Amino acid sequence: MSTDRVIFSRPFRARRELANLEAVLASDHSHGDGQFTAAATAKLRAITGAPHALLTTSCTSALEMAGLLLELGPDDEVVVPSFAFTSTATSMALRGATCVFADIDPATGNLDPESVAAAVTERTKAVVVIHYGGVAADMDRLLDLANTHGFAIVEDNAHGLGGSWRGRRLGTIGTMGTLSFHDTKNVHCGEGGALLLTDEILMARAEIIREKGTDRARFLRGAVDKYSWQDIGSSYLPSELNAAVLDAQLDEFDAIQAERHRVWNSYAEALPDWAARNDVTLMRVPEDREHTAHLYYLRTPTEQRRDDLIAHLSARGISAPFHYVPLDSSPAGLKLGRTPTPCARSAEFSGTVVRLPLWPALRDDQVDRVVDAVTAFTV
Numbered sequence: 001m002s003t004d005r006v007i008f009s010r011p012f013r014a015r016r017e018l019a020n021l022e023a024v025l026a027s028d029h030s031h032g033d034g035q036f037t038a039a040a041t042a043k044l045r046a047i048t049g050a051p052h053a054l055l056t057t058s059c060t061s062a063l064e065m066a067g068l069l070l071e072l073g074p075d076d077e078v079v080v081p082s083f084a085f086t087s088t089a090t091s092m093a094l095r096g097a098t099c100v101f102a103d104i105d106p107a108t109g110n111l112d113p114e115s116v117a118a119a120v121t122e123r124t125k126a127v128v129v130i131h132y133g134g135v136a137a138d139m140d141r142l143l144d145l146a147n148t149h150g151f152a153i154v155e156d157n158a159h160g161l162g163g164s165w166r167g168r169r170l171g172t173i174g175t176m177g178t179l180s181f182h183d184t185k186n187v188h189c190g191e192g193g194a195l196l197l198t199d200e201i202l203m204a205r206a207e208i209i210r211e212k213g214t215d216r217a218r219f220l221r222g223a224v225d226k227y228s229w230q231d232i233g234s235s236y237l238p239s240e241l242n243a244a245v246l247d248a249q250l251d252e253f254d255a256i257q258a259e260r261h262r263v264w265n266s267y268a269e270a271l272p273d274w275a276a277r278n279d280v281t282l283m284r285v286p287e288d289r290e291h292t293a294h295l296y297y298l299r300t301p302t303e304q305r306r307d308d309l310i311a312h313l314s315a316r317g318i319s320a321p322f323h324y325v326p327l328d329s330s331p332a333g334l335k336l337g338r339t340p341t342p343c344a345r346s347a348e349f350s351g352t353v354v355r356l357p358l359w360p361a362l363r364d365d366q367v368d369r370v371v372d373a374v375t376a377f378t379v
């Protein structure tokens with residue numbers, strides 16, 4: 001049995017990656033919107049059920065597109081979770097909108113709808129929700145609030161490709177959804193992302209925004225005989241080289257997910273007795289949601305013991321990191337945001353969460369090593 005370091009995450013290697021890259025380079029067409037972009041986009045639509053999908057250079061750029069489509073400006077507010085990745089907020093702040101930070105539900109790490117309700121004002125134009133670890137947020141209450149107050153919901157679904165809430169697929173429940181194909185995500189192409197849309201009118205505008213404000217997409221379909229500057233926009237489309245890798249990964253999506261669930265289920269079976277004895281809270285998935293095995297995390301009773309556990313695992317050759325640092329108290333959050341009520345649960349979650357190694361080729365003996373090391377720790 002190997003005693004190599006058990007790293008936290010390793011990008012998946014798909015069988016067709018190199019052949020696809022070779023085909024792109026040989027075709028003399030490596031700029032965006034070629035055959036691999038079309039093929040990968042079709043696969044994403046099949047996995048998510050989204051009527052429309054656009055590949056982007058990252059999830060961050062898909063979120064920026066969402067901010068443009070929402071026509072956010074300095075008079076607008078966007079509610080974002082305090083416990084989130086920076087892109088979730090900075091994509092909205094980039095348009096001049098004020099980020100209003102809301103607290104999370106510690107049961108899932110997701111946006112707490114009651115905290116959202118308390119943060120909403122007549123200036124609220126959107127709420128950005130993360131499905132943390134690929135476990136859906138509490139969508140029914142958020143959808144109710146969106147109906148009552150007339151704001152849009154953007155799903156930052158960087159973790160949740162293939163996940164669902166009450167049978168509805170993540171990324172297609174709100175007004176728009178985004179995906180990440182960064183190499184730390186379940187499916188990757190180095191750096192990449194996608195924007196998922198249901199609305200035709202938003203889609204027509206999105207494909208222009210994505211292509212430097214031009215109607216090149218319509219031109220490529222033969223709908224217009226030349227393309228011209230139509231709207232503001234930027235360069236949000238990835239190269240065919242990225243799409244070629246993504247397409248190869250999506251070919252093996254089911255196998256990737258099966259492998260990740262194997263590891264996730266091993267932790268979920270092995271750790272409950274230890275957790276109960278040590279006042280540790282394990283990641284839980286409410287029954288009405290299917291998760292994506294993006295993360296397996298646990299929470300210790302205190303920050304000190306969390307740091308001790310990370311050091312204990314590190315000394316045994318296991319990398320187990322903490323996660324997001326709360327945005328509301330970060331330097332940019334203080335400057336660009338507003339926090340109507342302190343996000344105490346986000347701070348506590350952030351201070352006590354540890355993520356265990358989880359990736360498709362992680363062997364069972366390595367998973368056993370992680371379990372043995374974790375259960376040898378007394379909290």
Ligand SMILES: *Cc1c(COP(=O)(O)O)cnc(C)c1O
Pocket residue numbers: 057058059060061084085087088130156158159179180181182191192193
């Ligand atoms: C990874 C991640 C992003 C950013 O994704 P990029 O593709 O690197 O831009 C945004 N939001 C969440 C929740 C993420 O985990």
